Amino acid sequence: MRRSAAIEWLARALAILGGLVLVVITLLIVVSITGRGLVRQGLGPIPGDFELVEAMTAFAVFSFLPWCQLQRAHATVDVFTSFFPDRINRVIDLLAELLMTLVMILLAWRLWYGMMDKIRYQETTFILQFPVWWGFAAAMCAIVIGVIVSVYMTIVRAQEAFAGESQFAPTKGGDAS
DSSP: OOOOHHHHHHHHHHHHHHHHHHHHHHHHHHHHHHHHHTGGGTOOOOTTHHHHHHHHHHHHHHHHHHHHHHTTOSOOOOTTGGGSOHHHHHHHHHHHHHHHHHHHHHHHHHHHHHHHHHHHTTOBOSSSOOBTHHHHHHHHHHHHHHHHHHHHHHHHHHHHHHHTOOSSOTTTOSOOO
């Protein structure tokens, strides 16, 4: 069985975008701190820098989850499972994938309600006065992709458990190829 190229492209593109957002956050912080240090020279901090960092960080965090899920890069403890037969490990992998999918769906559901709440009350940030829901919407886009990837990986794990062979080395993480 081969992983879907579209799913892999989607997860990889989102992770790259998340990385670019982290670079922007870093530059924003450096410029703002430098401005604070050079107040006597007429510079100053970027107004609302913490508001921007907060919104962008939420997106960045959620943007890495799909790639991590696809690559089986979440933290695992396989002290005992390494002694189990592959068949049992495939069932454990399926259960873990199913649990992760449920967590992703829960996160998406609550993020949706949070975003709707921010839209309904027209909440804005204190300094820049941009709508708070914008940050929620960006994170929501990333978590929806996370749900798609997670559901896909649950299907892959179910097929592996029933077929008796793994696309990845059980509980070892990473691509078997």
